[in-house]
Amino acid sequence: MAIAEQRRTDYQRQVVAASGWTAILHDWTTTVDHKKIGILYVLMSLVFLVIGGCEAILMRSQLLFPRYDFLPPDTFNQLFTMHGTTMVFFVGMPILIGVGNYLVPLMIGARDMAFPRMNALGFWATLFGGLLVYSSYATGGAPAIGWFAYAPLTERTFARTAATDLWALGLLVSGIGTLTAGINFIVTILGMRCPGMTLRKIPFFAWTMLWTSVQILLAIPPLTAALVMVLLDRNLGAHFFDTQNGGSAYLWQHLFWFFGHPEVYILVLPAFGMISEIIPVFSRKVLFGYEFMAAATAAIAFISMGVWSHHMFTVGMSKTLDLYFAAASLLVSIPTGIKFFNWLATMYGGKIRFASPMLFAFGFLSMFLIGGLTGIMLAIAPFNFQLSDSYFVVGHFHWVLIGGTLFGLFAGLHYWYPKVTGRMLSERMAQWQFWLLLIGFILTFGPMHISGILGMPRRIYTYEPDRGWEVWNQITTLGAAIQVPSYALFVINIVWSYFKGPLAGDDPWNAWTLEWATTSPPPAYNFEQILVVKSRRPLWDLKHPDDPDWNYE
């Protein structure tokens, strides 16, 4: 503890005294250290989260009253396009990649990612892509095509300004960044584990990052190809999605959702991984059924590649296709269910500590369960015919994205913050943040299911007073307003605790994976010696030499 403290202050003094701001800037912009790149990813995503959140609040303000004219319709279209795009491409994916970047090498006992310079390239490409998309505001307005960019809305005829080109280019560039990250994770995890760490012993988070990366490898290139086609249509007069000249809007939907569906698993698998690290540590029990969990992750990754057309039931595919895609979608719930029961079994009979990471993990478990259940409803084709493109869908996917990805992420960020900064977060602020988020979230997205069932379509900028949607919309907006201070508290907490939080020491949670074996924050080279691992919980073995895990595995 004392040594870590000393190191940390030494480091801070060095950085601040010997260098000044330009040197710090230079240091961070040219870094190839996986930890710094990870931090850059996370900070960038948090900035985009604030931007995307502001867009959401603007939309919700417009929907507060029927026939309200706070925003013009075109602005509203731009807002939901940018909100969806931002949240998926510039918040969700990069923040998970960032956390993965920071943790994976540490967890597997490596000194860095396999290709450090490519790693830096990935980050800068992602950031540059985001800036490209947002630069559309400088050309007179953002794209108004939805994050799914349905054809032929994206053709020149309907989207005349450069905004749509910038959108496509931005996603293309950031997609290349994501792809390089995926390749890097795969090679790092397969090739750089420390001695003794077989694939059956890697920490579960690394395992989920591996499968997320496999999905990145298979899902991002088709999106890239589809974006190229859009750009060719718009700029060279090709006809891929130009329905006036034989092009096909249906093809776009297939290509987009072939990416778009795996994307939701890219967003949620790493959250599964974080939860699987946190629940055992805060229950003081080993992860129940590691092998089953591992197999379930692989199964989810595989099955989810084959269900994309459940986003297209209302397009009018054949009955056979409807049946196949409904069945395949329902199939995903089996491995997901396995994971759920394993998490519950891990907690069963454990000594549970309700620290903030565990609270968020509980939030994840309860909320993701509900989101999963509405997902099962939507996978049933006839039900989907009724509620497709209604607010029910908006309620569902936010429930999964926030209840799953965001709660999982917050659990992870609270859990690993002490490792990254050497300081503990304020537990009080964290608890406030949790309850505000939970309540605000339920109030925002719960009523959306009801307004959806009452027939409110999504992506409308206003509605008539006589539909009975008013009160549900008002509760929704109220919920969104309650969420705002929650996010603000998180930002305040990470900044305040960075300077004022109590020192954490190397292993504040009494955890079991390798990242806790080094100092907090870890030195540039991660570990002084290459470690040797004999079981899934190397730190347990270290602390209990009389009763090591490998006797039982």
Add this chain to the structure above:
Amino acid sequence: MSSTTNLAHEEHPLSAGSILTLTQMGMVAFLVSEVAFFSTLIVAYLTFLGKDTIGPTPLEALSLPTAIVSSVFLLASSGTIYLAEKQLHLGSLRGFQGWWTLTFLLGATFLAATAYEWSELIRVHQLTISRNLFGSTYYTLIGFHALHVSCGLVAMLAILFLSFRGDVKSEPGGGAELVSWYWHFVDCVWIVVFCIVYLWGR
């Protein structure tokens, strides 16, 4: 402190049980993503095959002899790059450079043949990317293949340049090997494209 910073510059030890080196794994992962990319372009090509109401069809516009000749050049280059690697393995830098240069020339000829083919299509058949669906999908698919060939050629030049400085060795996961893997992949894609576009799709 100094002894530990030294450690930071050490090579990463490879996991026990890894069959491939890190760069080899990276190349395999990259090529898997390339398969996904080209599959998408091929799906688009097949989706629109025969759906045109105006403009030339593949049967009217595509010249099989040109395609066969250019294919021969490209497929031959897979053989020569293999021989180049073999020379490197045997320790003959000269032999390596010879076969490697020949590979480059064969690839460049293929590219020239594609350029010739395109100019004929535009001149004789007025087939452009905006003419009809066949034009859109054909130029995109063939164009991306040609782009990959070009990237391969640039990489070959780089390796050739390094070899004159004596920086090319026969090692698993070395530059020459990776470029040759990539090159074989580009050839395989061509075989699929050739079968679909020039044989089956006509």
